[in-house]
Amino acid sequence: MMHLTFQQLKLFESVSRLGSYTRAAEELFLTQPAVSIQIKRLEEQTGLPLFEKVGKKIFLTAAGKAMYEASSDILNRVDSLKNSIEELKGEVKGPLHLSVVTTAKYFLPNLLGTFLQKYPDVEPKLKFTNRARVIERLMNNDDDFVIMGQVPKDDNLETYPFLNNILGIVASAGHPLANKKHITLKELARQRFLIRESGSGTRYVFDNLLKEHGVEIEPYMELGSSEAIKQAVMAGLGIAVLSLHSVQLEREVNKLTVLNVEGFPLKRRWYAVHLKGRKLSLVARTFLEYILEESHKIIKVKFD
DNA sequence: GCAATAATGATGAAGGACCC
DNA sequence: GGGTCCTTCATCATTATTGC
Numbered sequence: 001m002m003h004l005t006f007q008q009l010k011l012f013e014s015v016s017r018l019g020s021y022t023r024a025a026e027e028l029f030l031t032q033p034a035v036s037i038q039i040k041r042l043e044e045q046t047g048l049p050l051f052e053k054v055g056k057k058i059f060l061t062a063a064g065k066a067m068y069e070a071s072s073d074i075l076n077r078v079d080s081l082k083n084s085i086e087e088l089k090g091e092v093k094g095p096l097h098l099s100v101v102t103t104a105k106y107f108l109p110n111l112l113g114t115f116l117q118k119y120p121d122v123e124p125k126l127k128f129t130n131r132a133r134v135i136e137r138l139m140n141n142d143d144d145f146v147i148m149g150q151v152p153k154d155d156n157l158e159t160y161p162f163l164n165n166i167l168g169i170v171a172s173a174g175h176p177l178a179n180k181k182h183i184t185l186k187e188l189a190r191q192r193f194l195i196r197e198s199g200s201g202t203r204y205v206f207d208n209l210l211k212e213h214g215v216e217i218e219p220y221m222e223l224g225s226s227e228a229i230k231q232a233v234m235a236g237l238g239i240a241v242l243s244l245h246s247v248q249l250e251r252e253v254n255k256l257t258v259l260n261v262e263g264f265p266l267k268r269r270w271y272a273v274h275l276k277g278r279k280l281s282l283v284a285r286t287f288l289e290y291i292l293e294e295s296h297k298i299i300k301v302k303f304d
Numbered sequence: 305g306c307a308a309t310a311a312t313g314a315t316g317a318a319g320g321a322c323c324c
Numbered sequence: 325g326g327g328t329c330c331t332t333c334a335t336c337a338t339t340a341t342t343g344c
Binding site: 034 | 339
């Protein structure tokens with residue numbers, strides 16, 4: 001009979017997910033040897049290696065994959081048990097698992113901060129990633145719910161719009177088009193465009209808009225985050241489509257400006273989304289109700 | 305840079321001795 | 325018999341160091 005500890009499973013799940021002993025140690029506030037020793041003991045209990053090293057990378061063996069599936073399941077069940085117990089006690093307490101598209105990092109911490117002031121015993125577990133990965137996690141039912149701007153068309157999803165997501169064409173304050181009253185999309189297409197990688201929600205919206213108007217642009221540069229794009233725009237490398245949530249501060253200090261382009265700003269919504277039929281924990285329900293009712297009071301953005 | 309190993313310390317459970 | 329204190333041991337963590 002294997003004698004596995006909960007700590008070993010937690011460490012194993014973390015190492016598998018992050019592909020690194022060191023990263024797992026950082027995540028769990030331990031030292032790397034502590035992780036190494038526990039994984040070794042787990043392998044001794046299993047009687048089979050769980051990881052194999054190829055060069056500097058580690059990969060799961062067949063036994064490791066089976067262990068990963070089981071450990072994820074056990075950890076999820078324990079989280080769910082914690083939620084059930086807290087629900088029986090009627091306390092808003094315990095883990096809150098959310099996957100969030102990266103652009104939402106400009107407003108979600110603010111919402112979460114005010115929520116945690118009210119419910120300090122909630123343990124938020126956030127994953128900021130791009131739209132494609134958020135959809136993957138949504139379909140795998142990995143989180144309580146996800147937050148995204150562009151919800152895939154799927155009858156199996158429950159969606160809750162909660163906040164305006166305004167997308168604008170952003171340029172450096174000294175850009176030649178900065179003071180122009182009306183800019184056509186064709187005119188815009190001649191500019192140097194900085195765009196997000198495919199898989200990003202902002203890119204998805206922009207591509208669709210261009211297709212609708214039969215306009216083609218040649219991207220000048222592709223960057224992996226809104227933050228990188230913002231810095232590049234401020235450096236005068238080009239213009240970009242960005243959520244106005246992400247450039248609020250830069251607009252206030254006159255580092256960036258929003259161009260007056262036909263069809264812009266694009267008014268979209270932020271959505272909380274989960275699979276239909278998913279039973280939300282008390283913590284998740286409370287947070288969902290909180291953002292539906294309070295987000296527009298807490299998060300303000302200048303649209304013009 | 306990253307994982308493994310060795311030496312060492314902290315902590316908690318179990319068991320025995322002692323006292324009331 | 326029950327409660328308290330002390331010792332022992334296992335476990336899990338750390339730092340320092342080594343090897344790839």
